[in-house]
Amino acid sequence: TPRVFSGIQPSGNLHLGNYLGALKRFADAQNKGIPSIYCMVDLHAVTVWQDPAELRHSTRELAVGFIASGLDPEKSILFNQSQVAEHSQLAWIFNCVARMGWMQRMTQFKDKAGKNAQNASLGLFAYPALMAADILAYHATHVPVGEDQKQHLELTRDIAAKFNNDFGVDFFPITEPVIEGTGTRVMSLRDGSKKMSKSDPSDMSRINLTDDADTIAKKIRKAKTDPEPLPSEVKGLEERPEARNLVNIYAALADMSVDQVMAEAGGKAFSEFKPMLADLAVEKLAPISGEMSRLMTDVSEIDRILGNGADRARAIAAPILRQTYEIMGMVGPR
Numbered sequence: 001t002p003r004v005f006s007g008i009q010p011s012g013n014l015h016l017g018n019y020l021g022a023l024k025r026f027a028d029a030q031n032k033g034i035p036s037i038y039c040m041v042d043l044h045a046v047t048v049w050q051d052p053a054e055l056r057h058s059t060r061e062l063a064v065g066f067i068a069s070g071l072d073p074e075k076s077i078l079f080n081q082s083q084v085a086e087h088s089q090l091a092w093i094f095n096c097v098a099r100m101g102w103m104q105r106m107t108q109f110k111d112k113a114g115k116n117a118q119n120a121s122l123g124l125f126a127y128p129a130l131m132a133a134d135i136l137a138y139h140a141t142h143v144p145v146g147e148d149q150k151q152h153l154e155l156t157r158d159i160a161a162k163f164n165n166d167f168g169v170d171f172f173p174i175t176e177p178v179i180e181g182t183g184t185r186v187m188s189l190r191d192g193s194k195k196m197s198k199s200d201p202s203d204m205s206r207i208n209l210t211d212d213a214d215t216i217a218k219k220i221r222k223a224k225t226d227p228e229p230l231p232s233e234v235k236g237l238e239e240r241p242e243a244r245n246l247v248n249i250y251a252a253l254a255d256m257s258v259d260q261v262m263a264e265a266g267g268k269a270f271s272e273f274k275p276m277l278a279d280l281a282v283e284k285l286a287p288i289s290g291e292m293s294r295l296m297t298d299v300s301e302i303d304r305i306l307g308n309g310a311d312r313a314r315a316i317a318a319p320i321l322r323q324t325y326e327i328m329g330m331v332g333p334r
């Protein structure tokens with residue numbers, strides 16, 4: 001039976017890449033009637049230091065971001081990771097299944113740890129084992145994510161396969177990554193070779209879901225491009241990462257293919273295309289940010305939704321963890 005799981009870190013600055021690569025696509029699964037579990041992964045966020053007040057705020061803001069993007073907390077399960085202890089418990093098991101060498105190959109660790117990797121937290125290094133636990137604690141079969149998470153999902157498959165093999169069982173599913181569409185790799189507005197990120201120090205590099213219309217228009221106007229107009233064919237975008245990024249964003253926001261966008265906008269100068277993109281972005285994002293601010297006024301309701309989601313999540317994860325322990329020979333109550 002299919003089950004969808006995905007997570008987003010409550011590390012502030014929820015942006016257009018998170019929306020197009022993740023949030024917008026989550027509602028699709030829910031609306032197809034597939035049971036879906038969505039997690040604010042606060043334990044992942046604290047792999048780098050978070051200010052407690054900001055973490056609290058970002059977790060609630062992310063929760064309302066999910067709801068404003070079309071997730072229904074009655075149909076889907078929405079909760080924050082720290083409240084379901086099974087994630088951490090299964091992560092420990094997976095720390096013992098995964099190999100050091102597997103972790104050392106992870107490009108996200110290298111990017112985030114930077115030059116001084118000895119000074120990175122142990123948690124940042126072990127992050128992919130916790131991510132595997134997030135997914136496999138629910139026996140999730142499908143994980144919609146952005147392109148940047150591909151390597152971590154391969155590791156999740158490796159962990160599941162190694163566990164099954166080590167204990168001679170067919171217990172954890174080999175999860176399918178779902179990475180489809182033009183929105184799965186939104187690049188920085190300042191550098192077409194870097195992905196748009198919450199953690200990019202430049203606010204001009206990303207469009208935040210909380211940006212107002214003027215800010216969105218300004219960021220798109222100032223987005224880095226080359227001086228040539230858009231090519232007339234898709235092929236002409238190949239060597240032009242910044243141009244391709246803006247076309248991809250347009251396509252993802254408009255639910256159009258890149259071919260359709262090029263049929264409409266091919267040959268236009270950026271002075272013409274950028275205002276078209278800004279109008280579209282404002283049209284699509286303003287209702288979401290409006291709904292987010294409205295929902296943010298009722299903190300106790302948000303906390304109630306997350307608490308209810310955690311209870312429902314735990315009801316699925318607890319028996320799976322118990323069976324995991326049993327498979328491994330850990331004695332417990334019968």
Ligand code: ATP
Nearest residue numbers: 008009017021145146184185186195196197198199
């Ligand atoms: P950080 O920089 O702190 O890692 P992030 O922007 O990468 O933050 P995450 O919480 O790590 O956000 O990722 C949440 C989801 O958003 C994941 O599914 C991830 O693949 C997706 N995502 C993140 N950045 C992009 C992007 N630029 N384009 C498309 N999807 C993205």
Ligand code: MG
Nearest residue numbers: 009148197198
């Ligand atoms: Mg990330």
